[in-house]
Amino acid sequence: DRNSKAFKKIEAIERVLEEAKALTSQLLSLSKGGEPIKKVTTIRDLLIDITNFTLRGSGIKPIFHIEGDLPPVKVDRTQISRIIQNILINAIEALSGKDEKKIEVIAKKTRIPPSMSKFIEKDEVLEIMIKDNGSGIPEEILSHIFDPFFTTKEKGTGLGLAVSYSIIRKHGGHISVTSTPGKGTTFHIYIPVASETYEEEREPAINSETEILSGLKILIMDDEEAIRDFLYDALTSKGCKVDVAKEGSEAIEKYKEALSKGEKFNLVILDLTVPGGMGGKGVIMKLRDIDPDVCAIVSSGYSDTDVVSKYKEYGFADYLNKPYTLSLLYSTIAKIVQEKNIIH
Ligand SMILES: Nc1ncnc2c1ncn2[C@@H]1O[C@H](COP(=O)(O)OP(=O)(O)OP(=O)(O)O)[C@@H](O)[C@H]1O
Ligand SMILES: [Mg+2]
Incomplete structure (x- = not known):
């Protein structure tokens, strides 16, 4: 009996469990081993794989603009995948209800913009942009989205971006965001280009x-x-x-x-x-x-x-x-x- 008290309780418990599961998985990725295990690598394949995988079943076809010759970066591939996935999931959620859903993944070597230079020591960075034409972020909340537990979603943990930010800081990089309410949002991820040559440390x-x-x-x-x-x-x-x-x-x-x-x-x-x-x-x-x-x-x-x-x-x-x-x-x-x- 779906209306019985017992059933409602079970439903509530299930919901809590679901939420706890999502929370645990984010916390684990924060705490797991703590420090990233970094290797010099290029991440073209990672970007394509994790994007295709995350968008699978969403009905959204990603648009890629990834430079053929991406510079090497020294990263923990598992942790970087997690960031991309967290940002893509937010993009999918921001696109719900939109007719024309668009997600672009752009990656290129660039010079660090002056406004970011206080965050990153290196001059040359790999910039990954994840762009959606979803709901956008109201200006008054824009400065809070990286705060742990900040969420506007009923079932959100508010950890997706906090975890992403923490990971990218451990890589000596930075994340910033630009958004126009009603038009969409772009996340910029900056990762310093590795100074060791790719060949030397290639795994x-x-x-x-x-x-x-x-x-x-x-x-x-x-x-x-x-x-x-x-x-x-x-x-x-x-x-x-x-x-x-x-x-x-x-x-x-x-x-x-x-x-x-x-x-x-x-x-x-x-x-x-x-x-x-x-x-x-x-x-x-x-x-x-x-x-x-x-x-x-x-x-x-x-x-x-x-x-x-x-x-x-x-x-x-x-x-x-x-x-x-x-x-x-x-x-x-x-x-x-x-x-x-x-x-x-
Ligand atoms: N692409 C986006 N478009 C619109 N709003 C966004 C976007 N990305 C993040 N936000 C806003 O930032 C908030 C924080 O995002 P974050 O990923 O940290 O947590 P969450 O998505 O709410 O919860 P969880 O990631 O645990 O499901 C979101 O609740 C949402 O309001
Ligand atoms: Mg999220």
Whole structure:
């Protein structure tokens, strides 16, 4: 009975949980490891991937103006992805109700504008602009949008921009915003150009990531359709051959079948907890009986820390804590393929 008191209570609890989840994920990204783990890299691919991924399903086709020869920057790719994603989500939200929705992602090397020079030591910067033609921001709130917990949204945590700002400061960069109410908003992200040359610090693992992933056969088990879709899209876009299962026994069947056809999965990504079905812990035990060389990643939410902290003892090659970013997904897989010397 949808009108019963109990139902209303459950609804309210669910809402609180949803909000807590969003909050935790932002706070985690603030606190996780604290300091960014920076590498010299170019971020053209990152900008395109994270934009396409974030706008997927929104009905908005991004317009890219990204210079072909972007300068290298010294960044934590996961944290930079998070900023771009936070700003894009705001843009999508600001466009709701608009007929002609437009989001542009522009990136180029530029000289730091004089008004920004007090924030950044370097003269040359990579400027990323994210431009929407949404609601715009009223002048009286413009100076508050980076404040933690400032939100104009019913379900907002007000942490998206605060987190983004904190991340970019840890990169020696800056974010500014220009907005015209009714017309739209542009966020400018400035990141100092790296002084080390790209070649010197180039991480082979990152550059050949696409090469490593392409052709990999991956089986995904997750009870949540949204996550299955996410992983399916994310991995097929890198050239992986992906199959999905909703729970443990289906995953085991699919693994067996592929093995018997000589088309063994190179990697399995297993959700740890599957309500009403066999979860990752049970599946990995069975799979190791079937194939002692099985290579699996355990994926889990915050609560299931025990298996995650002892993932190796359970026979997993690595773990992914939900929610994780695309770049973490790709780099984790690439790392395993290299470590285990998986040939595909
Ligand atoms: N592109 C935009 N267009 C219009 N208003 C924006 C835009 N980006 C941010 N804002 C305003 O800035 C406020 C703060 O944004 P922020 O991302 O920090 O929090 P939020 O979006 O409200 O909550 P959360 O990110 O947790 O969902 C928003 O509530 C909104 O009023
Ligand atoms: Mg936001």
